Amino acid sequence: MGGIHLLAGFDSFTLTWPYFFDQLVAGLTLGSLYALLALGYSMVYGILKLLNFAHGEVFMIGSYIGYFVLTALGGAASPDVPIVVLLLLMFAAGMLGSGLLGVAIERFAYRPLRSAPRIAPLISALGVSFFLQQLATLLFGSIPKQYNTFGLHNGSLFNRITLGNFQIQYMQLIVVVSAVVLMLALTQLVARTKVGRAMRATSFDLEAASMMGIDIDRVIMFTFFVGSALAGAGGVMNGLIFQNVNAYVGFNAGLKAFTAAVVGGIGSIKGAMFGGLTIGVAQAFATGYLSSAYQDVIVFALLVVILLMRPTGLFGTPALQKV
Amino acid sequence: MSALLELSGINTYYGQMHILQDVSLKIGEGELVSLLGGNASGKSTTLKTILGIVPARTGNVRFGGEDVTARRTSYRIGRGMAIVPENRRLFAPMTVLENLEMGAYLQGDGMKEGLERVYSLFPIVYERRQQLAGTLSGGEQQMVAMRRALMSRPKLLLMDEPSMGLAPILVERSFEIIQQVHASGVAMLVVEQNANMALSIADRGYVLSTGRLVLEGAAKELLAHEDLRKAYLGR
Amino acid sequence: MAAPLLELEGVSKAFGGLQVIDKLDLAVGEREIVSVIGPNGAGKTTVFNLITGVYRVDRGEIRLGGDNLVGLSPHRITRRGVARTFQTLRLFLNMSVKENVMAAAYGHTRAGVVRSILRTPGQRREEREIERLAEERLAFFGDRLMGYRWNQPAYSLSYANRRRLEIARATATSPRILLLDEPAAGMNPS
């Protein structure tokens, strides 16, 4: 694409159904990534009322971990293990590593500030985000690391399945399906398990939850672990699809996911998923039909419009002022 | 009498504000004690200190003979404390059943039995078990909050302002239930502004004023005490 | 009798299906003191929140001196002459006692950003007037809020003095009617 066609750039090619479906699929793939990432923002906000600015960087580290696992197992062109095992290992390591990183961030940057003025943890989060970005630059260098997943299985993962006008790459299918599986698992975890109940109770009323004997610190830690693990999975997916990772990939993805969480109604799990897909599809269509250079501007405009209509997002409950 | 709960020389701060000053109190096994005092006298803070939600800067909290001063809230509750918080604080977006389950969070196995006990005593709670707690009326919420606290079969039940936000008729109903629970052998600490009501059912009473205990004694003596009115109304 | 100063007519408010206020009628005349009594949870504070515009009225009318207040934003309602205190004390804790009161005079002062930066004579006169007004309002409570306490941050005040400061602050908005939400809670009877 590359060129600009803001307002008037359509030609016969861009106005076909296959093109439309291509954008839609790309949007849904991107949207699943954002949704995974948005869940972390939303869950943490639900419990601590904290915007965890460092969440995007957790995603970035997860992506790096995926890269290192891939490299350690021989690289994409000639992996030492079957592809399924390779992918599973990448996901497992990325999720575990990111999860632990999230727990560490909570423990050291946010827990000491539980009772501090509202602005303090936000600044601290900004500091962590910045720290991790620069740390990654120092540790892994400023040149992007290449996943080269085109090389996997002789590139057949990027072949397309065709259903009439509808086409999807195997790799996109893998990403969307694993994102859906992870999100279903999360919904079940929150709705059905004991720890899920504790999370819901804590996010509704932290003090009352502690009065029930719930160990708040552990619930928060668990929330950070789960949210960060999802971000780690997102990071690995990002690497698989976009082929590379650099220290700044988390900032931009984080910003979009953040927007997704806000659009969906921050604190709401359903909202995060929906918001992620909305932003992903919006971005893909903005790129495909309007302008790739100004896609951020368009997503921002969308955010502003939605917030103007519904200040607490699509699924958020309007906050009642307590007097 | 062996004390179930014993606070000795507790000092609690919020930031630089010194809230509880040298508070010492005891609750015996199965005893019903009222803690009285006006607004901002430190009643709720006392409860939070007992539970460990607010740490005491100096002093000791002993529960069942064990020093729990450095223990977390969850540990203390696991040892047999429970609370009906001020304004009930039910988890509004969760069902009644889930709320009750939260009350037995640390119990695990005993939960089923506890639920059956509640259902048999309060059929109405059974009927409403799938309803969201936020949609209950004030009186119903109070009932659920009490039941929630009793799910863990506590040795000591703390009650923070059970009369708050309830119509007078419901207040009386609440106090009847408090007496019932007390009769079943549970020790209770009832924090109240409504001094007459609270003392009429209590064994003993303490009066807090700006963070200090200013009066203590048997409930009957306190009721007769001429300074009570003056003392608990303000400084 | 002349038309009442504040008049509520058929005011209703529900929160998620729970009818908190149902067709409430209420009238307060000039120079009249009216008490709203009820147990906790009866909706007293909600009434205040409806009058001052914190909550939007579902149905009904609220009039001050004949003008409808429904739909106005809270600061406009205050400027029309409704001032209030809060049950759960909401002072500007990190501002000095005097500044708390001075801040409330915002509604009936004019100086904008540019004039404040240039410190025009008019702006300085206005500042002196606000300061005098604040001192006068604080003096209403005897020496409890006077002297060295003027420059103390509000958070350092005792509970009772915070209540007094809230009242002083509310009166600095030049109200026609003052709504006191549980003004005696936690106060000494003497």
Place this chain on the structure above:
Amino acid sequence: MEAEAPGPQIGADEWVARSGERRQAGALGRARLWAERLPRPVLVAGAAAVVALVALVPVMTTDDYVLRVGVVSLIFALLALGLNVSVGFAGLLDLGYVAFYGFGAYGYAMLSSSKFGVHWALWESLPVILATSVLVGFLLALPSRRLVGDYLAIVTLFFGQIFYTIAVQGYRVPLIKIHGSHDITGGPNGIADVDDFHFFGVHLTTNKAYYWFSLAAVVLVFAALHFLNHSRTGRAWRAHRDDPLATQLMGMPVNWLKLLAIAVGASVGALAGTINAASLHGSFPDDYNTPVLITIYAMVILGGAGSLLGVVVGALTVNVLLEVLRTPDHARWILYIAILLALVAKVRPWRRLAAVLVATVAFGIALHAIVAAAWPRGVHGLVSISGTDFSKGGWLGWGLRHWLVLPGRTYEQGQYTWFNVALVALIGLVLALTMLRGWARWVVLVPTLWLAALVWETRLVEEGTGPTRFLLLGAILVVLMAARPQGLLGTQRVEIL
């Protein structure tokens, strides 16, 4: 009542009376209290003397580098003052602030450069830039006016990103023409050839001139904001920071106040941008991106949000520090002195301090001896780093060489790995330090200090211009929030949560 009661208590009058003293505990607090008691004329005279002293810097030095650092520091002081309006006064977390800085720079670059052949004088361009930035500030705050706290942060952060996107992509803007595009911002290369400030026949051409110009701007903005802070608007902003709802119910138009705070901050930011573009003779997108935003935040937070003097001091300190960190030898001194100061401040009694220091030295020497015996190449040391010859590094360099285990300068042979392992281990140890209690903490402190020196010497020193500075900045923000959230000169705040 209860006058005989020992210790402070709520409600007692003498406790209230003494609350000022407690509020200002510590050396800084005492100095502040002392300054507050000075009569007003003395304060004004003192401030004038300080300003005069700062104004004399260009007379005392002819080093253009020093002057350039001075100009940049003053520009940052302006930026910090502007950000303080929204963050410090009104309590609004404006994360799009850096865009206004950029807006001023690009605005001036477009109005006074050969880019479009427009060469306006300062008195023509500055009013236009300021007015437009106020307008843009309003526009930004408009959708966010209904948003509380965190939502505002995200919208403004996004806004900052948008500005950057437009600056970088703005060299191919499609306007009326369907195919083809216009170059507005110069894209990644920015706009060069920007004019010097010229007004009424005066041309500012030297760094000296820009130094004085910026100093004058800082003084004027400082005074203006001081007056504003003590006006009804300033009071209303501070009231909003404490309790937005009560603010509105006391008759203050909260939404308007929010717009105003963002817009006033925006105009100060744009002024700083204008000066930056003129003094650099150019406007480049990377000067107006997130790292700069974080830097400004670090300055405001470090100095103490809400305190005008604090944020200026914070800005000067941070910028000069970051500058000094560029020179490896200075950076070295700064690190070791900072570590020493922190130890002196935190480790009591002095016997323990001495023990830690001696143990650290002994630890290093012992390790050095072991490695030297087992793997001689491991102690070759860094012979030279960017021109600094380690072997001639004076006694400090010599001492370090015989204390640290530094392999020879063999980047090709994986010294990055060596450094990476050390860095990760260091971070792990520092985190462990915060969790440990008792003797274990002092034991862990020793290898931590040694490792800190090692990491510093292996790589961080020479990365002075790169990620190191920002890495430190991020860490400082986190640590400062935990240790002293009100900043160095700010007053401690009480918030009901």
